[in-house]
Amino acid sequence: MLSLEEYKLANGLRVVLNEDHSAPLVAINLWYHVGSKNERPGRTGFAHLFEHMLFSGSEHVGNNEHFRYVQSVGGVLNGSTFFDRTNYFETLPSNYLALGLWLEADRMGWFVDAITQEKLDIQREVVKEERRQRYDNVPYGTAFERLLHLAYDPEYPYHWPTIGSMEDLEAASLDDVREFFRTWYAPDNCTLTIVGDFAPDEAKRLVEQYFSEIQPRGSFPAFAHQRKPLSHEQRETFASQVQLPRIYRLYHLPKMGEPDWVHADLLTTILASDKASRLDRVLVHEKQIAQDVATYILPTEATGLMLLQATAREGVAIEQIESAIDEEIARLAVSGITDDELTRAKNRAEIEHAHQLETFDARADLIGMMSTYFGDPHKVESWLEPYRAATADDLAHIARKYMIPENRVTSLFVPAGSAA
Amino acid sequence: MSIDRATPPSPTEPRPYHFPHITRTTLPNGLRILVAENHNAPLVSLRALVRSGADHDTAQTAGLASIVADMLDEGAGSRDAIQLAEEVGLLGAALGTGADWDATYVSLDVLSRNAEPSTQIFGDVTARPTLPEDGLERVRAERLNEILQQRNEPASIAGKRFASLLYGNGAYGNSVVGNADSVSRLTIDDVRRFYQQHYIPNHSSVVVSGDVDAQTAIDLVTRALGEWQPGPEPARPVLNTRPIDASRIYVIDRPQAVQSEIRVGHLGVPRSCEDYFPLSVMNAIFGGVFNSRINLNLRERHGYTYGARSQFAFRRQAGPFVVAAPVRNEVTRESVSEMLSELRRIRTGDIEDRELDDTKSYLMGVFPATVQTASDIASRLVDMELYGLPEDYFDRYRENIAAVTKEEITRVANKYLDPDRVLIVIVGSAKAIREPLGGLGLPVHEMDIDGNALPVA
Numbered sequence: 059m060l061s062l063e064e065y066k067l068a069n070g071l072r073v074v075l076n077e078d079h080s081a082p083l084v085a086i087n088l089w090y091h092v093g094s095k096n097e098r099p100g101r102t103g104f105a106h107l108f109e110h111m112l113f114s115g116s117e118h119v120g121n122n123e124h125f126r127y128v129q130s131v132g133g134v135l136n137g138s139t140f141f142d143r144t145n146y147f148e149t150l151p152s153n154y155l156a157l158g159l160w161l162e163a164d165r166m167g168w169f170v171d172a173i174t175q176e177k178l179d180i181q182r183e184v185v186k187e188e189r190r191q192r193y194d195n196v197p198y199g200t201a202f203e204r205l206l207h208l209a210y211d212p213e214y215p216y217h218w219p220t221i222g223s224m225e226d227l228e229a230a231s232l233d234d235v236r237e238f239f240r241t242w243y244a245p246d247n248c249t250l251t252i253v254g255d256f257a258p259d260e261a262k263r264l265v266e267q268y269f270s271e272i273q274p275r276g277s278f279p280a281f282a283h284q285r286k287p288l289s290h291e292q293r294e295t296f297a298s299q300v301q302l303p304r305i306y307r308l309y310h311l312p313k314m315g316e317p318d319w320v321h322a323d324l325l326t327t328i329l330a331s332d333k334a335s336r337l338d339r340v341l342v343h344e345k346q347i348a349q350d351v352a353t354y355i356l357p358t359e360a361t362g363l364m365l366l367q368a369t370a371r372e373g374v375a376i377e378q379i380e381s382a383i384d385e386e387i388a389r390l391a392v393s394g395i396t397d398d399e400l401t402r403a404k405n406r407a408e409i410e411h412a413h414q415l416e417t418f419d420a421r422a423d424l425i426g427m428m429s430t431y432f433g434d435p436h437k438v439e440s441w442l443e444p445y446r447a448a449t450a451d452d453l454a455h456i457a458r459k460y461m462i463p464e465n466r467v468t469s470l471f472v473p474a475g476s477a478a
Numbered sequence: 479m480s481i482d483r484a485t486p487p488s489p490t491e492p493r494p495y496h497f498p499h500i501t502r503t504t505l506p507n508g509l510r511i512l513v514a515e516n517h518n519a520p521l522v523s524l525r526a527l528v529r530s531g532a533d534h535d536t537a538q539t540a541g542l543a544s545i546v547a548d549m550l551d552e553g554a555g556s557r558d559a560i561q562l563a564e565e566v567g568l569l570g571a572a573l574g575t576g577a578d579w580d581a582t583y584v585s586l587d588v589l590s591r592n593a594e595p596s597t598q599i600f601g602d603v604t605a606r607p608t609l610p611e612d613g614l615e616r617v618r619a620e621r622l623n624e625i626l627q628q629r630n631e632p633a634s635i636a637g638k639r640f641a642s643l644l645y646g647n648g649a650y651g652n653s654v655v656g657n658a659d660s661v662s663r664l665t666i667d668d669v670r671r672f673y674q675q676h677y678i679p680n681h682s683s684v685v686v687s688g689d690v691d692a693q694t695a696i697d698l699v700t701r702a703l704g705e706w707q708p709g710p711e712p713a714r715p716v717l718n719t720r721p722i723d724a725s726r727i728y729v730i731d732r733p734q735a736v737q738s739e740i741r742v743g744h745l746g747v748p749r750s751c752e753d754y755f756p757l758s759v760m761n762a763i764f765g766g767v768f769n770s771r772i773n774l775n776l777r778e779r780h781g782y783t784y785g786a787r788s789q790f791a792f793r794r795q796a797g798p799f800v801v802a803a804p805v806r807n808e809v810t811r812e813s814v815s816e817m818l819s820e821l822r823r824i825r826t827g828d829i830e831d832r833e834l835d836d837t838k839s840y841l842m843g844v845f846p847a848t849v850q851t852a853s854d855i856a857s858r859l860v861d862m863e864l865y866g867l868p869e870d871y872f873d874r875y876r877e878n879i880a881a882v883t884k885e886e887i888t889r890v891a892n893k894y895l896d897p898d899r900v901l902i903v904i905v906g907s908a909k910a911i912r913e914p915l916g917g918l919g920l921p922v923h924e925m926d927i928d929g930n931a932l933p934v935a
Binding site for chain 1 (some may be wrong): 521551587622626627630632727779780783784844845851
């Protein structure tokens, strides 16, 4: 059992402490409840570009000095942005706890006057290179983006990926940066988690000292979008620079944490994880028509999604892969799963959870997620309970209810020149 | 209440860090066992290290070592591949096998309550794989398709061409995964012969880390691998390198590319190099961390790339030294030019005190954060065994880094970096970058992704 202590500062900052002296380290992790789903069409990619800006200095921390302060004492750090949240984190030798809190407080409270057009222009170029490197210059790089376009209507903010479009990145202005900061970056929109080798009283004193004078925002724009259900399957075939055809699927699910989401998470292990999982065994091992298969679900707050992909072996038509997948899903929906399969899936969930709690940084991140999405950091301790309680029929139910044509979108990537 | 925000807070007293105690033993068959207890999480990591890897592949058998590694979980003991995966899953374990240039690895991570039956499976996969013929056909087909897919991956193409230009088709020059011709020709006899020659206990080590007591771990490994038969230790292959007489640019044409994948470098040094510590500090300053010169220059000053870095690939024999970055087409020439000028600058002795202090304290301070898990610790012990590091290596790491001086950095930069004799490999759109690259005044050769020279355009 973890010993978690949770409290709030007067300005609304939620603080979660998890004392653990097994290593002379301290992990500091801030989850701001803002992500690409809070962007508007025309400014896609902004939350992530903003994350880059938050590393480029604040009133008392010079450009690139944030990285220097942390690295020069042996710390590691980064940030990341997704649909629903942005996180910033560092793991430091434990005697530098105050340094980490000072840095995070400075960019939470004293950021907006430190930004310049030059910093924005540089980070805009860096992010455009990130997009080229991860999306545009690699095979299948735009698959997720294409699935999102098919799965969500243009007004719904999961329609675009966190990286955004080149045109929108180009359009982002210094005023946008200021407005975004003033709208979203405030103590009452953040969870600060500290895990590791500290004395709780001292940590509380430091948190109070550095964060308490930052003003709360009071209220934040509500997320008012509703996903429009699909009336029928959305499909496309996309010819690009790939060697082997690949099928990408997205199935809509309830949002993270709902019972069906948990059951779908377990089902992904049964469908595609190791050689004994259904799709691996039949498509890769026995029929040898697929190069690889993968299924996973993402931790999303507004609505849920399951992703499935499979690559055809050279000379195998993607249609053959798709029929084989649908045959296996239909078999599972009708005949259910075995007790052994259920045990293996639960074991995997358990070992993955144990691995996430093993390091201070991953544990702090998980606590931040539970606090941000569910308002309850203690959910990290009870997280596996619904996994343990799941039955074979719960999982077959997912295949029957969600893995059907009217609830999915399909993008077929085929080699350029071979498409009909 | 107002506080002084302009001054960074001072640290408190550092708390000591100790690498876990290592218990060592050697079985009568020559197998070395290392155990590091760590009861923070209910997890155990097992690693087997076989001291042969793709360095034993020849031009004809390129890919063999890694194919043999992939074959280990195609059946072991009395189980076929599917039964093996089922059993591993029922124990809440994750099994992995693989080879790199210097060695082959088997890994098994498991919930500690199932350490005992898992160690038996781990032993079967390492010492009693069935290496079935139909397994080879599955692994071969998968490998050939993987090689095919890599033909569209710019980073993979750049790495392969760079290695091939540096080492020819001997050790370190082929790809670990092999090529379509060599992989197509491999036979089950090749696989079984490689296995018999190299997978022997007196050429191997086993590491156990995590939530298990040392004597139990040794007993479990002894039961699983005590009967493994020793054999004559294989000789290490000779490395053939081709000296670079002058810098040259090789453009591998990828007409649709929107970025140029750049590699600039030459031969590096083996892990056993006496200058390992000054070289590590020098490389960290140059391109080993986010705040390194090359990343601050190309990314933070110019916005040319999402990330630039450099690396000495410290292997058992001399791996390459490489500076790498993907950059947009329009700034390809400028990026190469900045890389070369940073290489020249670090040889001049122009090192700031702050730069040196920051980098050394980073390398000294970051170690505990990189060994938080049972699996991290196991990996460190595997390195220790593979490279023959002394028993007190991790305890003395800090003082070895602390001892590095500015003069030593300048000395090793001059001794091991040679900006006038580099290979410059660029995977990108020849049409977009050809003309500007001409401005660098270096010979430019264009080739296809297989390394065949293209006619001058």
